[in-house]
Amino acid sequence: MPLSAELEVTLEMVKRYNRPGPRYTSYPTVPTWKEGEFSEDYATCLHEEGQNDQPISLYVHIPFCRQLCTFCGCNKFITNKQEIVERYLTSLDHEISGVAERLGSPKKLAEVHFGGGTPTFLNPHQIEMVVEMIVSRFDVQNDGEWAFEADPRVTTMKQLEVLFELGFRRVSFGVQDLDPAIQRAINRNQTVEQSWKTLETARLLGYKSINLDLVYGLPLQTHHGFRKTLEEVNKMRPDRLAVYSFAYLPGMFKTHQRAIREKDLPTPEEKIQIYLEAISFFAEVGYVMIGMDHYALPEDELAIALKNRTLHRNFMGYTTLHNMVQIGAGVSAISDFGDSYWQNPKDLDLYMEETSDNKLIPRRKMCLDKEDQLRRKVIETLMCHGEISIPDFESRYQIDFRNHFEQAWTKLEQFAEEGLVSLSSQKIDLTPVGMLFTRNIAMPFDRYLEEGGSLQFSKTI
Ligand SMILES: C[S@@+](CC[C@H](N)C(=O)[O-])C[C@H]1O[C@@H](n2cnc3c(N)ncnc32)[C@H](O)[C@@H]1O
Ligand code: SF4
Incomplete structure (x- = not known):
């Protein structure tokens, strides 16, 4: 319910x-x-x-x-x-x-x-x-x-x-x-x-x-x-x-x-x-x-x-x-x-x-190396605008977005099934429900989270 x-x-x-x-x-x-x-x-x-x-x-x-x-x-x-x-x-x-x-x-x-x-x-x-x-x-x-x-x-x-x-x-x-x-x-x-x-x-x-x-x-x-x-x-x-x-x-x-x-x-x-x-x-x-x-x-x-x-x-x-x-x-x-x-x-x-x-x-x-700078921009854009224009990132950073963030994309597809984001080849768009979970949606783009399993953070909600 x-x-x-x-x-x-x-x-x-x-x-x-x-x-x-x-x-x-x-x-x-x-x-x-x-x-x-x-x-x-x-x-x-x-x-x-x-x-x-x-x-x-x-x-x-x-x-x-x-x-x-x-x-x-x-x-x-x-x-x-x-x-x-x-x-x-x-x-x-x-x-x-x-x-x-x-x-x-x-x-x-x-x-x-x-x-x-x-x-x-x-x-x-x-x-x-x-x-x-x-x-x-x-x-x-x-x-x-x-x-x-x-x-x-x-x-x-x-x-x-x-x-x-x-x-x-x-x-x-x-x-x-x-x-x-x-x-x-x-x-x-x-x-x-x-x-x-x-x-x-x-x-x-x-x-x-x-x-x-x-x-x-x-x-x-x-x-x-x-x-x-x-x-x-x-x-x-x-x-x-x-x-x-x-x-x-x-x-x-x-x-x-x-x-x-x-x-x-x-x-x-x-x-x-x-x-x-x-x-x-x-x-x-x-x-x-x-x-x-x-x-x-x-x-x-x-x-x-x-x-x-x-x-x-x-x-x-x-x-x-x-x-x-x-x-x-x-x-x-x-x-x-x-x-x-x-x-x-x-x-x-x-x-x-x-x-x-x-x-x-x-x-x-x-x-920050180049990869950190790219990920920082993705996370900041999600947190500030609730959406990512994929062509913008691809031209600015010379990457194939979906390939580059293969693991994160898989996670985004799960979020999409639950109605937290809408996904297309052009755009990642947080839905109004997704906005409540912005921290969770940003996390797959964080390449240090897995390594730092013991890191201390507060709960996302
Ligand atoms: C530096 S304090 C604000 C100024 C002043 N010390 C006061 O408390 O009125 C900054 C703000 O951080 C927030 N804050 C502090 N501890 C927090 C916590 N454990 N979880 C969430 N917000 C917290 C509070 O809303 C607090 O007003
Ligand atoms: S919340 Fe209380 S203890 Fe914390 S900084 Fe403000 S006044 Fe000081």
């Missing part, structure tokens, strides 16, 4: 496809990257990249949070010690200076994103310090996109004002779920008033784009209950919404996700009902679904990019920007440029100990 009136999705499908799989914010995915010390290689590649005129997109990771949410899968560090924060900012300064030095004479800076953890853990003075580290070393573009993530529980009007004055115009607030029982189950008590107040303050100050994050699949959630959160959130009418699938990885986040009782988690059937509830609700109230887990108002740039087929995907999810040198600064931050990926150490102490005298210290590296 279908689980949804509009979509032919059945419980059998959910059971079959709900298995660990990547979210493909990068391909190849991080666990396949080489581990080691790559200071010299990274410096050389940055120097080479600096010879081009491509603008920079800078991601800065602020790992600190006041309190631990037990569902959290981010790289965060819970503290109230200012000495640690000061030390971290010194390391960050060294790293940003080191990157700018290797790239050469001030490069154009088109995008800045403060992520976390919780960037608004920093006080206004510390926020100004981080911005100064950036603007003193790059050629800041007037029409640049400056964005930050914030937790409404710790974000003050003063911080929002300072960030606005410094040029930030986009903000993303974590909400997750508004039900107090669910909040208790994830150790995140955040009143509806807190969420409203922060959002309204940001709006009054003039922020042009406000995003809210929700999570489905959290302990005690039901689709009936989640509808209430959706209704309240719709009254807030953010420009964008992310509705993430709860990545439950107690093996990886031993210290805190184990505090979540497995018996409190919704069954896979209930979890997909919650997801379907969100999809139909947002369609009803006029949001456009962008890829798997994002929604936007029709006039938002993401919705326009989807329509114009100019949508892209990177470490932060869906984006309208591309062709930039993506630099990540801070603990665990990722850089992506010139067909290579780099990641800083995930351990805060190690990051702070080793980043000194402008030294750069990536601990993971991946250089």
